[in-house]
Amino acid sequence: MSRQRIEITGMTCEHCAVKIEAVLEDAGATGVFVDYRRGFAELDPEGVDLEQARAFLRGTGYELGDPLPIEGDGTPEQLDDVTGADAGYDYDLAIVGAGAAAFAGAIQAFERGARVVMVEHGTVGGTCVNVGCVPSKTMLRAGELYGLAGHNPHAGVPTSTAPVDLGALVAQKDALVERMRKEKYCDLIEDYGWDLVKGHAEFGDADSLLVDGEPIRARRYLVATGARPAIPPIEGLEEAGYVTSTSGLELRELPKRLLVIGGNYIGLEMGQLYAHLGSEVVLFEMLERISPLEEPEVADALAEVLASDGVQVVTGARVVRAARDGGEKTLTVIVDGDERVFRGDEILVAAGRRPNTDSLGLERAGIELAGRGGIRVDATQRTTNPRVYAAGDCTDSPQFVYVAAAQGATAVRNALTDGDDRLDYTALPRITFTHPQVAAVGLSEAQAVEQGLDVDVRTLPLASVPRALVNRDSRGLVKIVAERESGRILGATAVAENAGDIILAAVYAVRFRLTVADVASTWAPYLTMSEGLKLAAQIFTRDVAKLSCCAA
Template identity: 45%
Template sequence: MKKYRINVQGMTCSGCEEHVATALKNIGAANIETSFHRNEATFELPDDVMIETAQKAINEAKYQSGDAEVIETHDAPVLGDEGDYDFLIIGSGGAAFSAAIQAVEYGAKVAIIERGIVGGTCVNVGCVPSKTLLRAGEINHLAKSNPFLGLATSTGKVDLEKLVEHKNELVASMREQKYEHLIGEYGFELIRGEATFVDEKTIEVSGRLVTAKRFLIATGASPSIPDIQGLRDVDYLTSTSLLELKQLPKTVAVIGSGYIAMELGQLFHNLGSDVTLMQRSPRILKEYDPEISEAVTKALTEQGIHLITGVTYDRIEASGDLKQVHISVDGEKKVIEVEQLLIATGRKPNIEALNLNAANVNIGSKSEIVVDDFLNTSNPRIYAAGDVTMGPQFVYVAAYEGRIAADNAIGGLEKKVNLEAVPGVTFTSPSVATVGLTEEKAKAKGYEVKTSILPLDSVPRALVNRETTGVFKLVADSKSLTVLGVHIVAENAGDVIYAATLAVKFGLTVEDLRDSLAPYLTMAEGLKLAALTINKDVSKLSCCAG
């Protein structure tokens, strides 16, 4: 018995769902679920019924069947007898643990290889440590300059060493609970050491040769260092080393202005450092819609962060205990002199020690491991997931991919990765959240688009918070008004974006958002207001989006 998901076009109501379900039931399908919102049907078929039979039944019911994929099977794992392990995973982050847990549930013999600290980037040097320090910075900033008249708040000297110590305690606790403890809980093996492929089915680790039926490479990524004259000759910080500083620097320069640069730059600004953000491109967040870039630029500038765009880096020099960054902007030479220099210009895949040539695994132009829609590499034994493939670099994407890799490698399924509705959040203040297509990308895909741009000062929650720098933007198909993308700059944007993700994923329309109830005086109400104002003047609406 296999479970399938099939795209079905032409369903417009619950009655259509019943017609499709009846057609599938008549050919022996079971556990049928149909959805006209998602344009799909899921169902189980006996092994002697071909998926083509289901597609034909749907077509004969006057609907249009599309692509089908296997999403679950009740058969035993499709593996041979060779190898020390069924599934050997290199890395121990989100993708690795998700894959290991899923593979164990299939009954596979699984081992994880880790050369350093268990848990990968997120819990050790990424999401968890940075976000807890960001929260500390936000509290310090609000205490120094809250927006309410009549409320007196103040701050003392920041003890960065104590903050970092407290952060490390949280990291250690979460690493133990969410990673190390699970190794014994699920019964897979941890092998310590550096993994190197000897051939297509053998790895050497700590002098030991290990073979497996299937492999997963989930080694993540690490900070990429640009080629700037003199940079290698000075002490600089990365997103990893900056989180271990014990003394708060008076001045910090950040090369780069992606999400890592902005988050960590604002962190040190909020703790009391004088911060300069620099980047080569003419605007920050260049891959985002211009309205998002403009709102973030305004917010950072209002807060007192120095932002320099269109930079050419000439050289970097040491001057005593200071660093001098020599730059050119519009032909004008400038020197930025600071105590600490943070390099935040992107990340590169961790593949150096793997000897992928021996395994016949192809890499791409950015040294990423190239995978197909099923996360299979050029070697059919080997899969890859997470940041090492240079897809969306979020731990939840890595975990999602790890599970799919295990389903395909061990479960024998043929699941495709679907990253069309991946939410992304930048944890600045205000935060930035986005999902789906930008206006430019929607047009490039051939859509005629209609947009709604709602300034944050039209959202009641922002008014009562007295924090009104930001924006909501909806991108919709002009004909069907299907929501193609949502982009937000606002406090708690990361919480709001989940509702927007569901709208994009399941093909909701602007009318669906307008007809939904949104609680008054929440930031989520901005999503409904943006839908309401796609063809109305927001100033002519009542205070509670009536």
């Protein structure tokens, strides 16, 4: 008689699984395996009295379903439907990488009963927890507080600052990273129980993976190898030496003068961080404005903010050469046709990120790259090899950790079921963690016009938001782009303290096709920055300068 699977509701922990296992064995079952996370038990049914087990569990909160036979090797039928029950496979899913996309995919696969192996040659956890979001944002918060302490705008409550101990700050950051890596990544591998193999992975052919030369064969593969800092081909840069967004968070001594190459989100965040901590900062952007992918008003607002922080911003700047001159580093930059030399103690390169797609043997597996060097995927995350999927920063997708995780989960659902799930990026938010923050969602004004849409646009200066006035910092704005005829909100941008929190309401507005009238007539809590979105919607029809503080 074949083994059976019984769905069990009410289990919440390992203790529940142990209890259910004991009850089933007392009822005569043998070979019992209980998985509380996936909510089922597997057993050899001969001689078992399920009614006895049900009677014993009655009133305890657990409930046994009807038994179902398990065919083949015990993996869900959806796997066999897609791939056949070839016993030559070592795993149902092999994942290359151990970051956000990889873990989201592994959890999806494990919850579907798949046999999973994850291969990682470096540190488990990927970019976000190790060298990206977590370490940078805790450092940015420290810099923000230090900057505020030195420039407190409130009368009668003097504050002061002591010299920065960068080594102590970095050590505290490292302790947080280590704890979160353990809790949110390493511990999960043990909790879920998939296999982790340390080593370098590359495809041997279209059907197999080699890990340090040893083959692994899986029914499906997920490539989730992330990205790394891109280094532009600047003459003398390697000889002069530089830091990136990764190594720049490891400096133990504060540079007196820092030269930053790149004026998009990484350069802006890192440049302002060191300016807040006390470095002189010069920031170079090749295009004519910083934050070039956002609304022009964002560049204007950030330029004012950075100037007040002491940052020198040089736009339209083409860095052509780097060098060492005694104890200093230099950058030769062409600005307005003239060649200028800038000096500093350190150079920070923030010129974007490059997908980790080399040394994977992709060509042997028939996996093509897209235009920007990422793995080419379709809307279901499938590569040009139908058995291989890819997710996260190793593709040409938006490089956000929440996108990577969503893609990893979507890719695995599709891989294991031959499904057609697709992600909708229409209401995808984006944030730059400067102070004040920049957050946006949907279409910019220029993008909407390029798509041939007739738009109506309003921009609310932050000076019209009461919260900004009581904070004594009104640098910033809220901008809404709406379809003229319907009033439907197509996009929104905020430059404000906690703009990343404000933008969530705009995400819902874009996602669910709300109009400016909908937002203008919806409750907004007074004396919050989020009220700025409602006020921006109100100025489509009213002059908010002529309203009392909390008038509807």
